Amino acid sequence: MIAVLSGLILRAVVVLTGTAVATFALLWHAPGDPALAIALARFGSQVPAEVVDEIRREAGLETGFWPAFQAWISPLLRGDFGQSSVTGRDVWPDLVTAMSYSFPLAILGLLVGLVISVPLAVIATRRPGGLLDRLAVALASMGTAIPQFWLALLLILLFAVHLGWLPAMGARTPTHAILPALALGLGVAASFTRILRSGILEARSQPFLPAIRRRGVAARRVERDHVAPHAAVPVITVFGLELAFLLEGIVVIEVIFARPGLGSFLVNAIFARDFPKVQAVVIVTAVIFVIINLVIDLLYRALDPRIGERNA
Structure with a gap:
């Protein structure tokens, strides 16, 4: 177990190191003068050239790529995210404030997806190929095909503009989170429904299940002890990936709904x-x-202990 954890942690360190280098490189080589962009964001449209030069020296943009990267990564390894180039405030408190809006919304979107997808997948697999099964597959395919930002705009148009039931922008009350959570959750539900349906059908087709049933084992116990664990492996994969991707997709959703979370924080x-x-x-x-x-x-x-045996 220690060897497995060591390998997983080593991979995590490699991924994080590559992410840090790639992010810094993309920002460093982006078009335009970063010192001028910082000056404009800090002081407005009229900025003297000497002020831009001072900001360039202050931000360490004159030292070259690797010295600047080292100057940024060294405090980060100690848990210091540094100060904003525009406001001069510490980054970490502002980031925590933004996450306090985004993380609950991501969890709420995930719950919406689970509440919709689990009953829909279970009902669909009762009669594979039947009307409900075909309807569930069609709805899941439509949900996967619709872009998330377009779905968010449709929800605003229907529930905020035409019906006037829900607010479209801001985060002042809990009702402001309903439409963003639906926009996130419906996309999650589409992915979960398809994966969960396939997992259940595959688990029920395992060749050892008829032998277990012939022994007189109750159908509920067969579903609980044999079908559910087999179907859970792909679902866990999608669950984890969807939770991670929600934190990325939430950037677009928060910008559309004008929420003060990671989306506006990152875009600004x-x-x-x-x-x-x-x-x-x-x-x-x-x-x-x-x-x-x-x-x-x-x-x-x-x-499934066999996964660990194959990777050993």
């Missing part, structure tokens, strides 16, 4: 070329993604 930082803020968002989401994948790998081995 990108436009202002605020390197510390952009890098902080990318690193935090990468850490979350790596942790989720680590937990998934451990759950695999708990559900």
